[in-house]
Amino acid sequence: MPVDVEPYRIYVPESELTDLRVRLARTRWPEAATASGWTHGIPLHEVRSLCGYWAESYDWRAAEARLNAVPQYLVTVDSLTIHVLHARSSYPGAMPLVLTHGWPGSVLELVDLVEPLTDPLSHGGTAEDAFDVVIPSLPGYGFSGKPIRPGWGIERIAAAWAEIMAAFGYTRYGAAGSDWGTSVSSLLGALDGEHVAGVHLVPPLAGPDPAAAEDLTDAERQALAHLRRRGVSSSAYSEAHRTAPQTVGYALLDSPAGLCAWMGEKLISWTDPAGPSAGLTRDQILDQVTLYWLTGTAASSARLYAESIDRVSGWISGEDATQVRVPVGASIFPAELPRPSRRWVTRRYPDLRYWKEHDRGGHFPALEVPELLIADLRAFFRPLRAGAAIT
Numbered sequence: 001m002p003v004d005v006e007p008y009r010i011y012v013p014e015s016e017l018t019d020l021r022v023r024l025a026r027t028r029w030p031e032a033a034t035a036s037g038w039t040h041g042i043p044l045h046e047v048r049s050l051c052g053y054w055a056e057s058y059d060w061r062a063a064e065a066r067l068n069a070v071p072q073y074l075v076t077v078d079s080l081t082i083h084v085l086h087a088r089s090s091y092p093g094a095m096p097l098v099l100t101h102g103w104p105g106s107v108l109e110l111v112d113l114v115e116p117l118t119d120p121l122s123h124g125g126t127a128e129d130a131f132d133v134v135i136p137s138l139p140g141y142g143f144s145g146k147p148i149r150p151g152w153g154i155e156r157i158a159a160a161w162a163e164i165m166a167a168f169g170y171t172r173y174g175a176a177g178s179d180w181g182t183s184v185s186s187l188l189g190a191l192d193g194e195h196v197a198g199v200h201l202v203p204p205l206a207g208p209d210p211a212a213a214e215d216l217t218d219a220e221r222q223a224l225a226h227l228r229r230r231g232v233s234s235s236a237y238s239e240a241h242r243t244a245p246q247t248v249g250y251a252l253l254d255s256p257a258g259l260c261a262w263m264g265e266k267l268i269s270w271t272d273p274a275g276p277s278a279g280l281t282r283d284q285i286l287d288q289v290t291l292y293w294l295t296g297t298a299a300s301s302a303r304l305y306a307e308s309i310d311r312v313s314g315w316i317s318g319e320d321a322t323q324v325r326v327p328v329g330a331s332i333f334p335a336e337l338p339r340p341s342r343r344w345v346t347r348r349y350p351d352l353r354y355w356k357e358h359d360r361g362g363h364f365p366a367l368e369v370p371e372l373l374i375a376d377l378r379a380f381f382r383p384l385r386a387g388a389a390i391t
Contacts (some may be wrong), residue, residue, distance in 0.1 A: 003075060003076065003077050003163050003164070003166075003167040004075070004076040005073050005074075005075050005076075005167055005168075006073060006074045006075075006076075007071070007072070007073055008072045008073055008074045008083065008143070009068055009072060010064050010067050010068055010072070010143065011064070012060065012064065012294050016294060017060060020054075020055075020256055020290075020293060020294075021055050023255070023256050023257075024051050024054060024055040024256055024257060025055060027051065027255070027256075027257040029044065029048065029257075030044065031044070032044045032045075038265075038269065041261075041265060042261050042264060042265040042268070042269075046264070046268070047257065047260060047261045047264065050260055050264055050282060050285065050286065051256070051257050051260055053282050053286070054256070054260065054286050054289075054290070058282070058283065058286045058290070059283075060290050060294070062283075063108055063283075063287045063290065063291070066108070066111050066112070067085070067107065067108065067111055070085045070086075070087050070111060070114050070135075071085070071086055071087060071088075072084065072085050072086070073086055074143075075136075075164050075167060077160045077163045077164060077167070078156065078159070078160055078163070080139055080144070080145045080147060080152070080160070081144065081145035082136050082137065082139065082144045082145070082160060082164065083107070083136065083137040083142055083143035083144045084134060084135065084136045084137070084164060085107055085111065085114070085133070085134070085135040085136075086132075086133070086134050086135075086168060087114045087118050087132065087133045088118070088132045089117075089118040089119065089130040089131060089132050089133075090118075090119070090130075091119075091120075091121075091127045091130035093128075093130070093385070094118070094130035094131055094132045095130070095131050095132070095173070095174060095197070095381055095384075095385050096131070096132045096134065096165065096168070096170040096172075096173035096174070097117065097131040097132065097133055097134065097173065097174045097175070097176060097377070097381070098134040098135075098136070098161055098164075098165055098173060098174070098175050098176075098185075098188075099113065099133065099134070099135045099175075099176050099177060099181070100135075100136065100138070100161070100175070100176070100177035100180065100181030100184045100185055101135075101137075101138065101141075101177065101178070101179065101180070101181055102138075102177070102178060102179020102180035102181050102182075103141075103179060103180060103241075103301055103302075103304070103305075104263040104266050104267055104288055104289075104292070105178075105179060105288060105364065106137065106141060106142050106287075106288055106291045106292070107135050107136075107137050107142055107291075108287045108288060108291055109287075109288065109364060109366050109367060110135050110366050111135065112366070112367075112370065113133070113366055113370060113373070113374065114133050114135075116370070116374050117130075117131040117133050117374065117377070118130060118131060118132070118133055120378070123374070124371075125374075125378055128382070128385070129378045129382065131174075131377075131381075132170075134164065134165065134168065134173075136161060136164060138157060138180060138184075138301070138304065139152045139157060139160075139300075139304075140152070140297060140300030140301050140303060140304060141292075141295075141297055141300070141301045142291055142292075142295055142297065143295060146297070146300040147300070147303070150307065151307075152303075152304075152307060153304070153307035153308040153311075154180065154183045154184050154187055154304075154307070154308040154311070154312075155187055155191075155308075157184050157187075158184050158185075158187035158188040158190075158191050158192075159191060161175070161184065161188050162188060162191060162192040162195070165192075165195070166195075170195070171195055172195055172196075172197055173195060173196065173197065174196070174197050174198050174199070174200065174381050174384065175188045175189060175196055175198075175199045175200075176199065176200035176201070176202075176377060177201065177202070178201075178202035178363070178364075178365065178366075179363070180304065180308075181202075182201045182202065182203065182204065182205055183205065183308065183311075183312055183315070185199045185200075185201060186199060186201065186204070186205070186324050186349075187324075189324050189325075189326035189328075190322075190324045190325070190326075193325065193326050196326050197326070197327070197381070197384045197385075198326055198327035198328065198329065198353065198380065198381060198384045199324070199326060199327075199328055199329070200328075200329040200330075200331070200354070200376065200377055200380050200381070201328065201329070201330055201331075202330075202331045202333070202336070202365060202373070203330055203331065203332050203333075203336060203338065203339065203340055203345075204328065204330050204340060204345045204348065204349055205312060205315040205316050205338065205340070205348075206315060206316075206318065206321070206340045206344040206345045206347060206348040206349070207315070207316050207317045207318025207319070207321075207338075207340065207344055208220065208224070208318045208344055209318060209321070209344075209347060210317075210318055210319060217341065219341065220341045220344070223338065223339045223340070223341065226337060226339070227316070227337055227338050230337050234265075234269065237262065237265075237266065238305060238309060240302070241302035241303075241304075241305035241306065241309070242305040242306050242309050242310075243306070245299055245302035245303045245305065245306055246299060248262075248298075248299070248302060249298050249299025249300075249302060250299075252298035252299065253296055253298050253299060256289075256293050259289060259292060259293055259298055260286075260289050262298075263285075263288060263289050263292065264285055264289065266363075267280055267284075267285045267288060267289075267364070268280070268285065270335070270336075270362055270363035270364065271335060271362040271363065271364060271368055272333070272334060272335035272360055272361050272362040272368060272369075273335070279368075280364065280367055280368065284367050315348070316338050318344065318347075321347050321348045322348070323348055323349070323350055324348065324349050325350060325351055326351065327351050327353045327384060328345075328349040328351060328352050328353060328354075329352075329353055329354030329355075329356075329376065329379075329380030329381075330342075330345055330349075330352065330354065330355050330356070331356050331358065331365065331372070331373065331376045332355075332356065332357045332358065333358050333360070333361035333362055333363075333365055333368075333369070333372075334358065334359060334360065334361065334362075335361065335362030335363070336361070336362055336363050337363075342355055353380065353383075353384075354376070354379060354380040356376050356379075358372055360372075
């Protein structure tokens with residue numbers, strides 16, 4: 001099936017921004033939680049503060065301009081329209097790299113990586129570090145189309161990414177991602193290994209060998225304990241997305257304050273509180289929330305959990321260790337979960353070429369510690385570049 005590529009530029013009508021502010025002003029707030037801190041979820045004062053800033057000071061047009069500074073396209077593949085940022089480097093021999101976001105992220109999580117990756121000489125690198133950057137919005141996310149039938153899981157997304165890269169003329173390229181992006185990039189490497197030079201993952205999804213359940217190091221036991229605590233204390237969002245994305249969608253598409261609470265809880269709690277910026281700024285948080293609000297994608301984005309979270313859970317637990325044989329790089333950040341050990345990762349990714357454990361950063365390294373992520377991408381892909389870009 002032919003792939004149709006059309007130039008695209010974002011413009012949200014002012015009436016939609018006015019409607020957002022009106023809705024925020026009419027929010028019906030609950031009382032404060034009876035439990036202290038974050039025990040019952042994101043506290044009332046956190047959400048009221050975010051929504052007050054959202055209504056009075058947040059500038060969507062600034063976010064829109066950052067996106068529009070990068071060439072964008074609507075690419076129709078497998079009968080669905082995918083929104084894609086595609087920036088070609090001016091340096092000869094730049095390596096094509098497809099970056100994939102997750103939930104509650106978006107292309108706005110990754111757009112500020114474009115300049116350092118395409119123009120490394122202006123950002124502490126060398127000309128040999130240059131990338132052509134491709135950043136698609138996942139189906140049902142952002143300005144991509146919303147699937148109307150089941151079947152758009154991570155396997156189908158990986159296949160669509162392979163078609164998109166071919167449509168842009170790339171016959172050898174790298175892939176990288178976090179959250180859903182780790183799964184899509186891994187499957188892309190498995191599916192299109194003839195063209196994928198390597199995949200960089202934040203982090204790789206891999207778990208212990210069930211046949212050796214007692215053979216664990218202290219660090220591995222601690223990592224599993226942290227993962228279990230996360231599952232008990234803050235996995236409700238995932239179960240709601242997996243089992244009832246339509247039900248939760250009614251509330252999240254109707255109430256901007258509700259969407260802000262639902263997403264803001266993770267955008268705040270999944271960052272590194274000990275990091276140099278002590279989490280994300282209000283603008284970074286609201287960039288993500290506003291994009292989901294304006295595109296009406298709270299329900300459609302959640303459906304990816306119903307499609308694919310069971311398979312991802314098998315990789316994290318170690319029950320499924322189906323191998324990905326392309327070269328792999330791994331970045332491990334201390335406030336991220338899961339945090340697999342190197343030997344768990346090599347069981348699933350036997351050609352592990354790069355492993356870096358950082359002392360700061362969380363689930364959103366492109367926003368929290370972009371300089372570390374950029375350095376890792378450059379270091380991992382540097383030896384894999386030969387003959388990368390043929391356009």
